[in-house]
Amino acid sequence: MTRRILLLSAYQADSHAWWTGWLQQAFPEIEWRLLTLPGRHFKWRIRGNPLSWLDQIEAASEGVDRVIATSMVDLATLRGLYPPLAGLPTDYYFHENQFAYPVGPDQRPSLEPQIVQLYGALAADRLLFNSEWNRTSFLEGVGTLLRRMPDAVPSRIVERLAPRAHVVPVPITPVESAPSSAADHGQRVDRDPRLILWNHRWEYDKAPEVFAEALLALADRGVEFRLALLGGRPARTPAALARIEEALSDRIVANGRVPRADYDALLRRAGIVLSTAIHEFEGLGMLEATAAGATPLVPDALVYPEQYPAVHRYPAGDAGALAARLADWLAHSPPAAPDVSAWTATALRPRWAAMLDGA
Incomplete structure (x- = not known):
């Protein structure tokens, strides 16, 4: 029986495009349903991707067995807007995390991207990271954020997330020694x-x-x-x-x-x-x-x-x-x-x- 996987990449930068392409090439026996958005307009992408996919998500997810979403996907909101997604096993893949991403010289720190990724992590079944540094800095960042919450702080969030967090790097294909x-x-x-x-x-x-x-x-x-x-x-x-x-x-x-x-x-x-x-x-x-x-x-x-x-x-x-x-x-x-x-x-x-x- 053919497996069907919905692959969601909300910020299709170069490395993200390489990863989605490699998955499809390496596992051709899977029927991939791919939704992507261009890697630009970061603030709009990380908050607006559920809106961008609002009219596509139902058809794209029909009959799928699993969802893989990058951490640029506002997964919690997307599931809320299309509840059938919540019944599918879902992996949340972190190419990066906003807790350890440096703030640029013309930027101001923003809570929103971090909250999007935290809610996405809580909504997903598994958290996948491309390195141990990524995994560790995310979990530490979540802990730091929760310590800043003024009140009504939930307990043991990091402890709930850590057992579901695994490292699976994006692979490289070495160049030939000579063409x-x-x-x-x-x-x-x-x-x-x-x-x-x-x-x-x-x-x-x-x-x-x-x-x-x-x-x-x-x-x-x-x-x-x-x-x-x-x-x-x-x-x-x-x-x-x-x-x-x-x-x-x-x-x-x-x-x-x-x-x-x-x-x-x-x-x-x-x-x-x-x-x-x-x-x-x-x-x-x-x-x-x-x-x-x-x-x-x-x-x-x-x-x-x-x-x-x-x-x-x-x-x-x-x-x-x-x-x-x-x-x-x-x-x-x-x-x-x-x-x-x-x-x-x-x-x-x-x-x-x-x-x-x-x-």
């Missing part, structure tokens, strides 16, 4: 130990200013290096990127989003892949680059201690320490890339299969 066309023509993709790869969004939560400070300090020391500056960026060039482009233009070998084949080639070519993030719940880009053979250098915080040994971590937010570590690696060659095979689709598919079976 088939290159292999057919006997070509090699040589590793450049002095090529530093940045493959993150150029936004505040990735702290690109720390990256810029470290690079400029490295250049002042006379260290030779090259740069691949990838990842999405806003229409207006961020200040950190502008500083790098102005001061280090002769070192940049790639700048901006590139086709997937070119991106994979840069992963195979880069010697070092670097993060300065102040928000990372899994870090698929870092994992992909590491799986391709680039040596990661990451803050000693967030999800990274779960993934990378201490030799690959530096004090979070410390541009001086980052520059010093890079200078040392570029002078004496970086350590080998660690094994991240535990985050590959091959390793994680059995865990996802068990979860989809309700185990």
Whole structure:
């Protein structure tokens, strides 16, 4: 008998789209009913998704056996507006949680996104997280929020949620060691130990200013290096990127989003892949680059201690320490890339299969 699963993704950003696509590709025996909304207008999305789906949810959920909703879905409200959903086994998947998401420079802290996720967690049967850091920071954040409640505080909410909270990461698919066309023509993709790869969004939560400070300090020391500056960026060039482009233009070998084949080639070519993030719940880009053979250098915080040994971590937010570590690696060659095979689709598919079976 064909299983039918309703998959709800209310903020279909790149990593969310990869995840929904992978589920459908990895489990073709399941009939997937997919409802998504574009990854923009955050405040409207996290509160307005039940309205956006109001005229679609009945047909989409007809005959389904299970619901999987991302934590951007206002699940409690959606169930209230369409009560038949409340009778279906439901998993609430956290790509991120709003309790540990840093507030931007032009933003004010808001209680609403946190409440949406707390109500969604209470409404769901299981809570699934892409990392232990995500799980732990969510539960700690819930506890902190409840301690701020002025009165009428329910008891043991964290204790009720914790047994239902499990870690099931989004998998990566490692790039091939060499593309088939290159292999057919006997070509090699040589590793450049002095090529530093940045493959993150150029936004505040990735702290690109720390990256810029470290690079400029490295250049002042006379260290030779090259740069691949990838990842999405806003229409207006961020200040950190502008500083790098102005001061280090002769070192940049790639700048901006590139086709997937070119991106994979840069992963195979880069010697070092670097993060300065102040928000990372899994870090698929870092994992992909590491799986391709680039040596990661990451803050000693967030999800990274779960993934990378201490030799690959530096004090979070410390541009001086980052520059010093890079200078040392570029002078004496970086350590080998660690094994991240535990985050590959091959390793994680059995865990996802068990979860989809309700185990």
